Amino acid sequence: MVRHPANVSKFARGLTGRRIKSIGRRGKYLLFELDQGKTLALHLGMSGSLRLVSTEEKTRSAMSKVRTERERIRLELSGGQALSFEDTRVFGKVFLYGKDEMPKTLEGMRSMGREPIERGFSAGYLRDWFRGRKTAVKNLLLDQRICCGVGNIYANEALHRAGIRPNRQAGKLGRQELDRLSRALREVLQDGIRWCGTTLDDDGYRLPDGGRGEFQRHLRVMGREGERCRCGAKVRRVKLGGRSSYYCPGCQS
DNA sequence: CTTGTGTCCTGTAGGC
């Protein structure tokens, strides 16, 4: 959970009294820019959620009982509020570090690839990364050095939108397919943002106010094994790289 | 370098 500094007390001491100047993102990391040149980086992992809760007595009794079990970290804020990091499976991670001292455990952030929703993410970019690679294209979509911010949900959905089966060899995709794929990735992420993310279960991802995302209502293949695609064919599930991959045999080739 | 597998951890759903 607290990965840096490794010592939790040191982490807490370093954070106490700091002011949040701005909030940003890089890939799947949330980045809180603090004063004194510090940064709080936070990754939700598989089941994490970050909630802004009231610490005042009256509202507290009503809402805090259920959550205490899954709460791993609570950051007390000024003004009677707190940021609560809940995470059932404890795959989430937090890091606190100063300028020019990005921890080794966060090295992955330095090698992170381009954001699909930003300029420069194109068919050519994908072609350069995919060239000569024999692994399934979906595996590479999950590689944060290539497509940062893309996870299992959006990889599956992007491939469906692009009409490409997840098990296709990455290096053998044609120019046109790469073009469709780069667009699909951008579009599916933008749609995900538009619908405030994907809340699949009761636990897991939530909005800061505890509300649910709505993108799960727009999933076309993810988690829909056996259901009919809009084209009429039945969605299939296969394992790739240990992850479930969903596709429609009718509209993906 | 690439690729595939196992692991961290907790909880739920389904088969028998």
Next chain:
DNA sequence: TGCCTACAGGACACAA
């Protein structure tokens, strides 16, 4: 009812 397995938003270490 209870036990067992499979599976779940991610990312790493490690072996071949």
